Amino acid sequence: MNLVNILKESGVSYSGKDFVVFGFETLKNANKSQICFFNDITFLDQLKSTKAGAVILKEENLKFLPITSSAIVSENPYLDMARLSKYFIKKPFCNSGKIKIHNSAVVDKNAVIGNGSTIEEGAYIMAGVVVGANVRIGKNTLIYPNVVIYDDSIIGANCSIQAGVIIGSDGYGYAHTKAGEHVKIHHTGNVILEDDVEIGANTTIDRAVFGTTCIGKNTKIDNLVQIGHNCKLGESCLMVSQSGLAGSTTLGRNVVMGGQSAAGGHLSIGDYAQLAARSGVTKSIEGKKIYGGFPLMLQKNWLKTQIKMIRYFDTKKNKIEEGE
Amino acid sequence: MNLVNILKESGVSYSGKDFVVFGFETLKNANKSQICFFNDITFLDQLKSTKAGAVILKEENLKFLPITSSAIVSENPYLDMARLSKYFIKKPFCNSGKIKIHNSAVVDKNAVIGNGSTIEEGAYIMAGVVVGANVRIGKNTLIYPNVVIYDDSIIGANCSIQAGVIIGSDGYGYAHTKAGEHVKIHHTGNVILEDDVEIGANTTIDRAVFGTTCIGKNTKIDNLVQIGHNCKLGESCLMVSQSGLAGSTTLGRNVVMGGQSAAGGHLSIGDYAQLAARSGVTKSIEGKKIYGGFPLMLQKNWLKTQIKMIRYFDTKKNKIEEGE
Amino acid sequence: MNLVNILKESGVSYSGKDFVVFGFETLKNANKSQICFFNDITFLDQLKSTKAGAVILKEENLKFLPITSSAIVSENPYLDMARLSKYFIKKPFCNSGKIKIHNSAVVDKNAVIGNGSTIEEGAYIMAGVVVGANVRIGKNTLIYPNVVIYDDSIIGANCSIQAGVIIGSDGYGYAHTKAGEHVKIHHTGNVILEDDVEIGANTTIDRAVFGTTCIGKNTKIDNLVQIGHNCKLGESCLMVSQSGLAGSTTLGRNVVMGGQSAAGGHLSIGDYAQLAARSGVTKSIEGKKIYGGFPLMLQKNWLKTQIKMIRYFDTKKNKIEEGE
Incomplete structure (x- = not known):
């Protein structure tokens, strides 16, 4: 399925290049037929070197995107990834065919x-x-x-x-x-x-x-x-x-x-x-x-703690203390 | 199945009216073809206004039963409900028929x-x-x-x-x-x-x-x-x-x-x-x-408690305290 | 299957009598066609009176073995039992046959x-x-x-x-x-x-x-x-x-x-x-x-402990104490 069509159907605006998308992948492993999302700054290095065809990301992170990847700008990249994920599923458990x-x-x-x-x-x-x-x-x-x-x-x-x-x-x-x-x-x-x-x-x-x-x-x-x-x-x-x-x-x-x-x-x-x-x-x-x-x-320590807990919270002992 | 027959077969004495019973329901939702049990005084209002055909209850609660419902007097209404419940089951998972x-x-x-x-x-x-x-x-x-x-x-x-x-x-x-x-x-x-x-x-x-x-x-x-x-x-x-x-x-x-x-x-x-x-x-x-x-x-508080527990029960610290 | 063959195939040295083995059993319940392992001194009495055909055990325990049982000497009887256990399984869930x-x-x-x-x-x-x-x-x-x-x-x-x-x-x-x-x-x-x-x-x-x-x-x-x-x-x-x-x-x-x-x-x-x-x-x-x-x-005590834990670890109270 073509990226432009998917995004159009999903109501996401997009002005990047069009290509046939084969699904989502991680920033690290994606190739040019796959898309990614970027949501977490700890993966910044992976964003900078990704080979993904396109990345869903916030406007503020556009500057880190490699020139080879198109940007799908989003206020909530994780949510938009979820919304787009349905385009890449196939019918499960098809049990007729060649085995x-x-x-x-x-x-x-x-x-x-x-x-x-x-x-x-x-x-x-x-x-x-x-x-x-x-x-x-x-x-x-x-x-x-x-x-x-x-x-x-x-x-x-x-x-x-x-x-x-x-x-x-x-x-x-x-x-x-x-x-x-x-x-x-x-x-x-x-x-x-x-x-x-x-x-x-x-x-x-x-x-x-x-x-x-x-x-x-x-x-x-x-x-x-x-x-x-x-x-x-x-x-x-x-x-x-x-x-x-x-x-x-x-x-x-x-x-x-x-x-x-x-x-x-x-x-x-x-x-x-x-x-x-x-x-x-x-x-x-x-x-x-x-x-x-x-x-x-x-x-x-947990074994010792157990003994202490039983001792500390022991009812009789505490009753005496409270009665003093 | 008729109530009188069910109760006879179960050895429960009963002098109320007979009717075809379609099963148990809650006091609140029962109709005149259903029966209930009353075991918990917090549901007293529901007993007073129930539309059930009959209610299993203790003798002491007879006075709260609406005139439209028959009484099945029991020393243990919950137990008798359990005993009678078997009359209302049907064979499960009948998988031939119209679908x-x-x-x-x-x-x-x-x-x-x-x-x-x-x-x-x-x-x-x-x-x-x-x-x-x-x-x-x-x-x-x-x-x-x-x-x-x-x-x-x-x-x-x-x-x-x-x-x-x-x-x-x-x-x-x-x-x-x-x-x-x-x-x-x-x-x-x-x-x-x-x-x-x-x-x-x-x-x-x-x-x-x-x-x-x-x-x-x-x-x-x-x-x-x-x-x-x-x-x-x-x-x-x-x-x-x-x-x-x-x-x-x-x-x-x-x-x-x-x-x-x-x-x-x-x-x-x-x-x-x-x-x-x-x-x-x-x-x-x-x-x-x-x-x-x-x-x-x-x-x-639980997050703070965890820190306190680890600190309080910390072995080295307590050893010192015990040694003082 | 014969014991000598099993042990040969498993590379375990053995000089005891040969017999057809029908599997493992506990020391207590085994008969002369079954084998056992002995690993835990708390079962010593059971070892001394076992009727097992052979017992896997450490050299140091040979002296406790009844004369009617052969010894399979092992450095790790539990491990050798595991290794031999595969000889006594049959193919599971054979669902053709007489029912x-x-x-x-x-x-x-x-x-x-x-x-x-x-x-x-x-x-x-x-x-x-x-x-x-x-x-x-x-x-x-x-x-x-x-x-x-x-x-x-x-x-x-x-x-x-x-x-x-x-x-x-x-x-x-x-x-x-x-x-x-x-x-x-x-x-x-x-x-x-x-x-x-x-x-x-x-x-x-x-x-x-x-x-x-x-x-x-x-x-x-x-x-x-x-x-x-x-x-x-x-x-x-x-x-x-x-x-x-x-x-x-x-x-x-x-x-x-x-x-x-x-x-x-x-x-x-x-x-x-x-x-x-x-x-x-x-x-x-x-x-x-x-x-x-x-x-x-x-x-x-656990119910009381819960109350004490909540009270003891109560944040506000402890903050005050820490602030004193």
């Missing part, structure tokens, strides 16, 4: 495989599984019943995905108008699971806004875990049941997150960091340490 | 649509979806793979329901005998999603005991969220991943609930209230404020 | 029943359900759409399993190498639900490593709850939405766990104990008490 199943792979007759997908050697897709379009399932990977894998996902070799897991669902991303309406950001990115990844029952992993949500090699995720859009998990991480990651958070390698622990969005957790059960991460933290509690502290 | 699919709607051949259901213009029901009986799916709504929508649900227009979502499951409601047995309250209510609602992967929304669990227009719910029976969410609310609402809680409009936050049952949260991640609501709260923590406080 | 459906039971034509399974009198298996091999579904039990029940599960009579529930998924069990790799422990145990059990939507119950994960008669579990491998829940327990149990934890009878509460692994919770919403159990606790908070305390 490629290795003759040693087994696809249950009650599973559905989408158009253009590939099932590699020795993979086993069980009953009730729904695989979207353009998905690749690696060698010897097991997909248990009723798993759903959205379009464009890539699943490595020797993975095991327990029943009810959802991979590639839309992330929770909305821009908000002044009137309090929520404008959906259509997610056009995907999910990649590297080799030897295991995912527990009913866990959900959201696709990226654009780009990729990535689960590193040998990472093991338990049941009912939430992984937000654009998260990157390193090699050999462990995430225990009911833990969660908000969007765009990065784990290093061998990070351990205990049961019901969570991390906010856009954070970074260092290699070999361990988070005790129920701990809550609200700032980026360095690796090779054991953390606990909410507010988060070193786990050894 | 109505608009010719512009798409229903995947691997989806199942129940008896008497309607799929409106432009809706898209993907593979593995199971829709119960008497369901309505509104215009242009997308239902992703393996979603389950129970009988009698009403889904508005332009909704998007991600994979694995369960809408209309039985609420968690039991009456308890003195011996510690749990008697199931069969849920005969339904779920309504108004227009422009979006629901994230593997989220669960329970049907009402009787009446409706309602999600207001433009409300957006993330993955793995729990909405209990009879909750009412206003317009344009946001509920982030792994948050939860116990039964019969009401959110105003534009309420925001952060990740892993929760509210207890029978509470009311005012318009534009915001709950930080992990906050826990145990009392009704007013709108237009930002809350955090558990126990719940204003978020600005 | 037995009582003529009063209803199996939806869109449900899949595995080889060797039995559906008893009056049971109703709805659309999209996938039942594995060698499963038994008891009398009058309702299985709602898109539930997955793994191989070897046993579901009692009069149970109700809401949509999207996963029963018998692999537990989250890994042994770890010094290099930080996670070696999967293949779970060969099963899940048993006794009679009158109800399970809420999208809840997950993991199969046992070996032996059984058991949910006691009349226990009622809400939506999105996690039950780890080898847990034992007594009769008439209640687990409210989003609560969780780590592996091998035992609940007595009539235990109540509130919303978002959790217990760590290998703990014991006594009969009639009640856990308030959000409480976190990290040590075994006795029954007939009401607990709350994290760190866990008696609920009455």
